[in-house]
Amino acid sequence: MSATTTPTTINPLRALNEEFQITEKQLRLGGGLKAIERQHEKGRLTARERIARLVDDESAFVELGLWSAYKMYAEHGGAPAAGVVTGVGPVAGKLCMIIANDATVKAGAFFPMTCKKIIRAQTIAIMARLPLLYLVDSAGVFLPLQEDVFPDTDDFGRIFRNNAVISAQGITQIAAIMGYCVAGGGYLPVLCDTLLMTEGSGLYLAGPALVKAAIGQTVTDEDLGGARMHASISGTIDFREKDDEACLQRLRSLMQKNQTPAPRAAPRTPQSDLPDLYSVFTDKPGAQYDMRKVIHAIVDEGFDEYRAEYGQTVICGYATIEGKPCGIVANQKTMQRPAEGGIQIGGVIYHDSADKAARFIMDCNQKKIPIVFLHDTTGFMVGKDSEQHGIIRAGAKMVNAMSNTITPKIVVILGGSYGAGNYAMCGRAFDPFLSYAWPNAKCSVMGASQATGVLAMIEEKSRERKGETIDEETRKSILKAVADGYNEQQDIRHAAARGWVDRIIQPHETRRELSAALDMCSNWDMTREFRTGVLQT
Numbered sequence: 001m002s003a004t005t006t007p008t009t010i011n012p013l014r015a016l017n018e019e020f021q022i023t024e025k026q027l028r029l030g031g032g033l034k035a036i037e038r039q040h041e042k043g044r045l046t047a048r049e050r051i052a053r054l055v056d057d058e059s060a061f062v063e064l065g066l067w068s069a070y071k072m073y074a075e076h077g078g079a080p081a082a083g084v085v086t087g088v089g090p091v092a093g094k095l096c097m098i099i100a101n102d103a104t105v106k107a108g109a110f111f112p113m114t115c116k117k118i119i120r121a122q123t124i125a126i127m128a129r130l131p132l133l134y135l136v137d138s139a140g141v142f143l144p145l146q147e148d149v150f151p152d153t154d155d156f157g158r159i160f161r162n163n164a165v166i167s168a169q170g171i172t173q174i175a176a177i178m179g180y181c182v183a184g185g186g187y188l189p190v191l192c193d194t195l196l197m198t199e200g201s202g203l204y205l206a207g208p209a210l211v212k213a214a215i216g217q218t219v220t221d222e223d224l225g226g227a228r229m230h231a232s233i234s235g236t237i238d239f240r241e242k243d244d245e246a247c248l249q250r251l252r253s254l255m256q257k258n259q260t261p262a263p264r265a266a267p268r269t270p271q272s273d274l275p276d277l278y279s280v281f282t283d284k285p286g287a288q289y290d291m292r293k294v295i296h297a298i299v300d301e302g303f304d305e306y307r308a309e310y311g312q313t314v315i316c317g318y319a320t321i322e323g324k325p326c327g328i329v330a331n332q333k334t335m336q337r338p339a340e341g342g343i344q345i346g347g348v349i350y351h352d353s354a355d356k357a358a359r360f361i362m363d364c365n366q367k368k369i370p371i372v373f374l375h376d377t378t379g380f381m382v383g384k385d386s387e388q389h390g391i392i393r394a395g396a397k398m399v400n401a402m403s404n405t406i407t408p409k410i411v412v413i414l415g416g417s418y419g420a421g422n423y424a425m426c427g428r429a430f431d432p433f434l435s436y437a438w439p440n441a442k443c444s445v446m447g448a449s450q451a452t453g454v455l456a457m458i459e460e461k462s463r464e465r466k467g468e469t470i471d472e473e474t475r476k477s478i479l480k481a482v483a484d485g486y487n488e489q490q491d492i493r494h495a496a497a498r499g500w501v502d503r504i505i506q507p508h509e510t511r512r513e514l515s516a517a518l519d520m521c522s523n524w525d526m527t528r529e530f531r532t533g534v535l536q537t
Helices: 012-027 033-041 047-054 112-128 143-149 156-168 183-190 208-215 221-225 227-234 244-257 291-298 351-367 384-388 391-403 419-424 448-465 472-490 492-497 507-520
Strands: 062-064 084-091 094-101 132-138 173-182 194-198 202-204 239-241 304-306 314-321 324-331 371-377 409-418 434-437 442-444
Touching: 047 084, 047 094, 047 132, 047 244, 062 112, 084 112, 084 244, 094 112, 112 132, 112 143, 112 156, 132 183, 156 173, 156 183, 173 183, 173 244, 183 202, 194 227, 194 244, 202 221, 208 221, 221 227, 227 239, 239 244, 239 304, 244 304, 244 314, 291 314, 291 324, 291 371, 291 507, 304 351, 314 351, 314 507, 324 351, 324 507, 351 391, 371 419, 384 391, 391 419, 409 419, 409 507, 434 492, 434 507, 442 472, 442 492, 472 492
Parallel strands: 094 132, 132 173, 173 194, 173 202, 194 239, 324 371, 371 409, 409 434, 409 442
Antiparallel strands: 062 084, 084 094, 304 314, 314 324
């Protein structure tokens, strides 16, 4: 028989492969087209759409475990791909393990194979020290199968145990809640280094219906566990984002700045529409200024502010300065109105500000990025309310985290740096790599007006004990002499003369000076283990 008449034969392997591809295409639909439509109606992306927008190149995403739970749980309607997408892909130039709940499959509920698939992804990430990015959108445990999901070493709880162990190993974990995260599942994102949450999402141990049944309390989703509540009242989340798109953009930005070791980005200029530092800053008594404007004039575009709505008298965030990543801890100098409680005075460190700063400092150590402290503080808040809120405990936590920091600490005193506020913001006694100051800066145990009154009273009492008569003229003379002496001592030249400040810099050169300082510590030893002492929580 001639070659032209030979019957066409189908390669069995090719045919089987094509059959598998058809099945895989179906598996990637998750809960199906109608479930995808419902997800879109909520204004949310699907797990795979989120991953496609997160990674640098969708074609470079290597999916793992697509066939998990294949032909399993038929009596419950099945669980395609075990209701979770896992795989490795590049995010801001860094390969990451991505774990994304598929809310089109039983609202992202955890089946037994869901747990095993996530644990396997965590195990791979640990072995390769890959950052883990969790895209959370889950109703929690699939209750009909709770006995196979809840208790064992390869079940639900093991995921959270791994979160804690991974964190201790210094491997980056970032969670983004873009839907619901309820019951025990709420521990996963909170055990991560950084937590993002979109508006309209929910994070709580028990939903409104269960709360009503358990304790008779009627509460809305938002008040119980919405993004605004967690951003401004509980302080649980680090970034509140408008929607999925904004959340994924923020996540990419954080990966750009929070890698270990941190990469050097391309240099960028600060925002061009901002006034210069001389017009932004003021140190006039009683005057206020927005420290964010100072920060934006110093750093590259794209400052990622951490917990912006919580502990607002201290600003924390991730930045780059001429392409070099760093963390920023700065005193806000405008009056603030927290979601709960009264007005907070600018430049004063309150309990919530200290708590936030401590957590941020620990995160910078986890990411191994330098920290820049921008000082303009009168110290910690005093008074009954502050003491009852645990200001000493919160302040000690901040001092503990800052003292044990293994990354470079760079200080710039812009205005005042007084008392325990100087300590908490990495004063000279706390091993700053470099200490800079502006010409107007002042540093002392307390402000001149407070100190002068106390010192003048001590001087008057001393003279009275010696039998001197203190008339009004003498009192004014004592007060002036004490004020002059104290003002001279808190002048930054006094500090520089005694080696407490390394360099007095020109305000308009702050960006360049900090860039040079970050260059100086580019070979810093980051191999030391970060450990705090006992934290009073």
